[in-house]
Amino acid sequence: MGELAEKTGITKRTIDYYTNIGLLEAERSTSNYRYYDIKMIDRLQFIEQRKQQGLSLVEIQHQLNITPYEEIDVQMLRIKMQDLEHDVTSLLEKMNKQDNIRIETIKKNVSPESIALMQSLLLLIHN
Structure with a gap:
């Protein structure tokens, strides 16, 4: 930047x-x-x-x-949030099963779209 x-x-x-x-x-x-x-x-x-x-x-x-x-479809956001929740739940389950999992592995399992969505949602929540 x-x-x-x-x-x-x-x-x-x-x-x-x-x-x-x-x-x-x-x-x-x-x-x-x-x-x-x-x-x-x-x-x-x-x-x-x-x-x-x-x-x-x-x-x-x-x-x-x-x-x-301002024109983002709220229903689409809800669907993406559910997908994101599923991704996070899945990752947490993997972490519980494997104590020695590294952060790089977690990052590989989270898509850039999911990260961008999390950032966007945080912005919306804080505004």
């Missing part, structure tokens, strides 16, 4: 916010650091240009063909 901020002149806080609302996409390392694809520089510049033109973030999301977070 620091490199992206340096290359674009956009603050880390803004990049973090854009990532949390789905405007930017980041990969997570095993140590939970965010890594941004080179394409995100262009996307970030696009977002900033549209903001300067007076567009709202929701309008920018539409231009990027991203479903704004």
Whole structure:
């Protein structure tokens, strides 16, 4: 995230916010650091240009063909939450059976989508 901020002149806080609302996409390392694809520089510049033109973030999301977070289907979130709960329960059962399981193994069993969903849900809960 620091490199992206340096290359674009956009603050880390803004990049973090854009990532949390789905405007930017980041990969997570095993140590939970965010890594941004080179394409995100262009996307970030696009977002900033549209903001300067007076567009709202929701309008920018539409231009990027991203479903704004305000329009996310609640029923779909419930289904994903149930899937996530199942994943966590399954992991806990595995942990109870195998005392020597390592954190890397757990991380391999949790999909990046599940991690992103957990982060999104935490944001929704805290707002």
